[in-house]
Amino acid sequence: MLLEHLQGTGMVTAPDGTEVRAKYDVRITRDEPDTGAGTSPAVGFKHLGGRVWSENDSYFVLSHARKTMTLQMEDGRKFKFFHRDIDGSIGLTEWIG
Numbered sequence: 001m002l003l004e005h006l007q008g009t010g011m012v013t014a015p016d017g018t019e020v021r022a023k024y025d026v027r028i029t030r031d032e033p034d035t036g037a038g039t040s041p042a043v044g045f046k047h048l049g050g051r052v053w054s055e056n057d058s059y060f061v062l063s064h065a066r067k068t069m070t071l072q073m074e075d076g077r078k079f080k081f082f083h084r085d086i087d088g089s090i091g092l093t094e095w096i097g
Contacts, residue, residue, distance in 0.1 A: 003046070004028040008074040012052065015067050020060065024071060026050035026090075048095070052081065053088040061088045068093050 005027050012022045031045045052071055054060035061083050072078045080093040 001030050001032060002027060003030055006050075006073060006075075010052075010071050010073045012054075013070040013072075014064060015069065020054055020057065022052050022054045022060065022071070024050065024052045024073065026052075026073075048079065048081075048090075048092040050090060051088040052083070052090050061086055070096070 007025045008023070009021055010024055012020045014020065026048060027050050029047045029049070031047070057063075065083050065086070068080050068082050070078055070080050078096040080096065081090040082093060083089065084091050
């Protein structure tokens with residue numbers, strides 16, 4: 001189940017402290033809980049996925065591959081992520097808030 005779809009331009013902080021403006025297209029989803037007969041309601045797990053890339057640096061994803069970085073989105077929320085592939089797909093490391 002889709003909880004939020006977030007798109008915009010944010011600030012990425014690399015491990016060395018360098019800051020880069022980057023575009024993001026992120027979806028926050030939740031698994032549908034399996035509530036079998038006779039069981040108490042379960043809570044589904046949340047997932048974050050999508051893409052983070054730079055329009056100004058065509059090597060941004062490649063040069064930061066598998067490095068943990070922080071994205072601060074337009075609404076002020078932050079999370080730590082890494083690039084899964086050269087297309088800019090991300091994996092969540094830690095939700096900061």
